[in-house]
Amino acid sequence: MSVTSQTDERSDHTSGEPKTITVLGAGVAGLVAAYELERRGHRVRILEGSNRIGGRVHTYRFGSAKGAQFAELGAMRIPISHTRALHYIAKLGLLNQVREFRTILSDDDDLLRVKDGGYVRVRDAPKALVSALDPGLTEHGYRYNTLLFGSWLNACLNAVAPAQFRDHPNVNADLLDLVDRIDLEPYLCGDSGSKVDLHSVFADHPYLRSVCSGRHERFLDDVLMETSNAIFRLRHGTDALTDGLAAKIRGPLLLGHEVVGLSVRDDGVVVGVRHGGMTSSWHCDYVLCTIPFPVLRRLRLDGFDDDKLSVIHETQYWPATKIAFHCREAFWTADGITGGASFTGGLVRQTYYPPVEGDRSLGAVLLASYTIGPDAEKISKLDPVTRHEVIVTEVSRMHPRLREPGMILATVSQVWGEHRWSRGAATIRWTQDAATCEEQRQAAARPQDRLFFAGEHCSSKPAWIEGAIESAIDAVHSIQWHEPFSGRRSAQRLRRVV
Numbered sequence: 071m072s073v074t075s076q077t078d079e080r081s082d083h084t085s086g087e088p089k090t091i092t093v094l095g096a097g098v099a100g101l102v103a104a105y106e107l108e109r110r111g112h113r114v115r116i117l118e119g120s121n122r123i124g125g126r127v128h129t130y131r132f133g134s135a136k137g138a139q140f141a142e143l144g145a146m147r148i149p150i151s152h153t154r155a156l157h158y159i160a161k162l163g164l165l166n167q168v169r170e171f172r173t174i175l176s177d178d179d180d181l182l183r184v185k186d187g188g189y190v191r192v193r194d195a196p197k198a199l200v201s202a203l204d205p206g207l208t209e210h211g212y213r214y215n216t217l218l219f220g221s222w223l224n225a226c227l228n229a230v231a232p233a234q235f236r237d238h239p240n241v242n243a244d245l246l247d248l249v250d251r252i253d254l255e256p257y258l259c260g261d262s263g264s265k266v267d268l269h270s271v272f273a274d275h276p277y278l279r280s281v282c283s284g285r286h287e288r289f290l291d292d293v294l295m296e297t298s299n300a301i302f303r304l305r306h307g308t309d310a311l312t313d314g315l316a317a318k319i320r321g322p323l324l325l326g327h328e329v330v331g332l333s334v335r336d337d338g339v340v341v342g343v344r345h346g347g348m349t350s351s352w353h354c355d356y357v358l359c360t361i362p363f364p365v366l367r368r369l370r371l372d373g374f375d376d377d378k379l380s381v382i383h384e385t386q387y388w389p390a391t392k393i394a395f396h397c398r399e400a401f402w403t404a405d406g407i408t409g410g411a412s413f414t415g416g417l418v419r420q421t422y423y424p425p426v427e428g429d430r431s432l433g434a435v436l437l438a439s440y441t442i443g444p445d446a447e448k449i450s451k452l453d454p455v456t457r458h459e460v461i462v463t464e465v466s467r468m469h470p471r472l473r474e475p476g477m478i479l480a481t482v483s484q485v486w487g488e489h490r491w492s493r494g495a496a497t498i499r500w501t502q503d504a505a506t507c508e509e510q511r512q513a514a515a516r517p518q519d520r521l522f523f524a525g526e527h528c529s530s531k532p533a534w535i536e537g538a539i540e541s542a543i544d545a546v547h548s549i550q551w552h553e554p555f556s557g558r559r560s561a562q563r564l565r566r567v568v
């Protein structure tokens with residue numbers, strides 16, 4: 071794989087004196103920033119509230135045995151186009167761990183819930199999907215491949231989209247009129263051409279986006295990305311990336327140090343830190359805060375301007391849930407399924423079949439349910455016992471063997487909307503236009519004197535590792551070139567002096 075990097079390598083030297091920076095949060099953004107700041111000669115320490123590094127990269131292992139099976143409760147795949155993420159994977163020597171990520175409906179034997187509540191295999195899906203299209207479209211006289219395109223676009227949006235996007239018609243006559251002029255034969259894939267490679271169709275014919283409605287156009291990017299075959303995973307878990315970064319950082323990485331308040335002063339930032347039941351104030355020259363805004367807005371914040379407080383309070387995060395079963399064996403392979411994910415529908419939404427790496431006697435993992443948005447809210451309201459029962463009931467309609475005694479060895483679930491250290495899964499700006507997204511990004515990233523900000527919420531690629539890295543690199547440059555008297559308060563002070 072050839073890896074190109076967008077990471078700025080020009081500044082291996084420091085502008086002026088080395089600075090001392092306290093980084094808040096040991097997720098991807100905090101770790102990348104700390105690594106890059108040290109590389110530029112600065113001194114760094116990291117304060118992490120939880121007892122784990124990685125943040126929303128959370129590879130959960132079922133047991134401590136070498137090669138224990140694991141579930142990705144946070145990030146699980148990286149699009150090949152995310153060159154910043156690839157840059158660090160290469161830099162950490164992890165390219166040999168890169169494997170294809172088999173996504174939802176990628177296996178011809180994956181299952182797909184159809185209108186009548188039953189399931190069909192992906193290879194058999196076209197008939198059911200085409201017949202579910204609006205009759206106005208099916209009777210219009212479009213070519214069969216055009217209808218197939220519309221059907222798969224509908225199916226993918228339905229499988230990936232949160233509830234509010236499913237209520238609107240996804241495929242319209244304007245879109246199919248344009249698609250009908252394209253020879254789709256080269257884009258057919260799967261068993262005997264039962265599927266259409268939507269990602270490539272849109273990549274080769276970008277004008278098709280002009281007839282997707284505004285809401286869907288913005289959402290479409292993520293859907294096409296998530297359902298494309300141009301994404302990968304790390305064989306031994308996504309935490310290889312965060313562990314690898316942490317191992318390269320020389321400064322102290324202090325776990326269990328919870329930030330409880332931030333006070334911006336002329337000469338730095340005072341950070342309230344709770345550790346071991348005691349709270350103390352730490353005076354810091356420079357601070358880089360990667361704490362997700364839903365957590366930050368609950369802290370005591372002093373010396374922030376009103377616009378900054380508004381964006382901290384108003385940035386919306388979406389919830390997500392993941393529920394995984396450690397199973398005695400990969401029973402789904404007996405059904406012919408070798409990977410990918412089924413669209414289960416119901417409360418479960420998506421069911422992934424991660425590959426079994428290593429020792430098969432250590433069982434296999436089924437990511438039984440992955441939900442976002444209102445679907446995640448519904449699941450999070452169930453108590454853990456009911457939640458488990460609901461998921462088992464729904465998944466076992468597709469896979470009755472799940473109910474065999476002893477099949478489920480353990481369960482793990484992560485409700486990100488209620489997670490103490492993020493209180494949400496990610497910033498999602500699908501409902502905003504491009505200009506508003508960029509305005510909000512800039513407001514989120516804007517520093518307060520010597521208090522800087524990074525994290526996926528400060529990036530142009532929210533909800534991706536790539537975004538967390540992008541924001542970290544931007545913040546590193548701002549800190550690198552910051553002059554002590556260039557801040558807002560300092561400017562006011564200079565004006566007063568003059």
Ligand SMILES: Cc1cc2nc3c(=O)[nH]c(=O)nc-3n(C[C@H](O)[C@H](O)[C@H](O)COP(=O)(O)OP(=O)(O)OC[C@H]3O[C@@H](n4cnc5c(N)ncnc54)[C@H](O)[C@@H]3O)c2cc1C
Nearest residue numbers: 095097098099119125126145146147329491525526534535
């Ligand atoms: C369910 C789910 C699936 C995802 N799937 C993908 C995917 O497949 N691919 C992809 O690229 N991205 C995915 N993402 C997004 C990706 O995980 C995030 O964009 C990225 O990890 C965010 O990194 P961050 O550093 O901005 O934030 P975080 O990882 O949240 O880091 C913030 C850190 O701050 C710490 N912290 C919080 N409060 C305090 C406090 N008061 N004091 C001290 N420390 C504190 C937290 O513990 C955490 O370690 C997914 C996210 C979720 C939730």
